Amino acid sequence: MKSMQTIEAGILAKDYWKRLWDRRELMYYLTRRDLIIRYKQTFVGIAWVAIRPFLTMVVFTVIFGSIANLDSNGLPYSFIVMAGILPWYLFSNLFGDTSNCLIANANMLTKVYFPRLVFPVTILLVGLVDFMVAFLLLVAMMLWYQIVPSWQIIFIPFFIFLTAAFGVGLGLMAATLNVKFRDFQQLIPFALQLGIYLSPVGYLNQLVPRRWEIIYSLNPLAGIINGFRWCLVPQSIPLYWPAVLLSTVVALVVLVLGIKIFRHAEDRFADTI
């Protein structure tokens, strides 16, 4: 006899992770789709992935480095900024796109069944590809400025993981709320616009007065960006441990909570959207 299955209330939650894994080819094709279509009919194509962080870097370097003349611990200011922009863009892309992923795919959501986490995973993969391209830019800058990395560079994947966990986790919560309350669609881009200034992207977190540092670090991106820079140039950028610890805990909690919330509401997405 062929496979036997039953449908009743609560059935979609069973074997969830296996079903998600079974759809890995779908995730591959959706990732491909997102990468291909983004730069179709554009002149410079995939180069846009690098142009956006590059231009942000130029603007921030001029404003924070040349005009405000902030301290850069003896490093080229543009390099400091670039090392902050990389994790920031990874976070903001993951958070923004994940929060929107259900609405953007509403049509598929109401017509075909597969575990809905397929969409966030796709966005994660696209975000990592973008990150890799931008990372090449950073490597090029290190070569240009002759900055030699130390062994601490092996911790880079850890900070990439924290960035992704925090971004995806927040994104999952926002996506769930977005299904019902479209307000978040308006709110999130605005929050991200402010967030880039509240996080140490255009400046070093050492700039924050010592006694405020722990409060400043309540923003998990403070610890993450500090850690990311430390991996690259540990001799010039001291690691602020309490912030890294806090970021790790917050990022993990947010990710787990995000998945829980998303999974809890998932079975009703098609009815509510």
Add this chain to the structure above:
Amino acid sequence: MTYAIKVEHLSKRYIIRHGASASSLKEVVEHLRRKLLTKISSKQQNATRDPFEITVEEFWALNDVSFEIPKGAKLGVMGRNGAGKSTLLKILSHITEPTSGKVSIQGDISSLLEVGTGFHPELSGRENVFLNGAVLGMSRLEIVRKFDEIVAFSEIEQFIDTPFKRYSSGMQVRLAFSVAAHLEPDILILDEILAVGDVAFQKKCLRKMEEISQSGATIVFVNHGVEAIRQFCNQAIVLEKGRLVLNTTDIEQAITLYLGE
């Protein structure tokens, strides 16, 4: 004879909110604020209806529906708009869960509730075939194996590498149906797929469905036009306001009931 699908006491309830649609945060916050206010100052009982008051009404899209579909059957599902056809197909396709009741299914199930779900206008026909195949649950190898057949069936060989958005709507439908027609499930669920495409292509679709059926598959078919059901189905159910009113192998009887409603 064994069944392919057995539906037992299946019900689906939707909650409809009147007054405030509760679809924006502001409305929910406002509603809570007013609720709190009236609690604090309960003496202030005015008769005017609160515009932000949310009243809830239940709507049973499906109400205690039971039937069985034997293996290899060609079931036509009939009913007016709002009778519960789409809800039934959505439950069978896992898209939404039933409120109560149970469905037992023997075999792999594939459903096509819409032709061309997941097709992207910017991608080429070829890329779309692979994407849509993956959406419908085909494996990459399966698509590779059937690719030539899919393209041949759609009759758009020479445009397969053209962006999908440049296709005429007829070509888009042909390619989209073609992918779905090459699924090889034990049970195939089809919702209003003949509503698109010209007469010649509709005939081709029906022939293909007949072919799929002859290979042993069970087919559940929703269509507004009775002609296709008369021609294709050997069992029919009629739904009315969420309830099953007829389950018969006498297609003419079902059509008469449906048209006479």
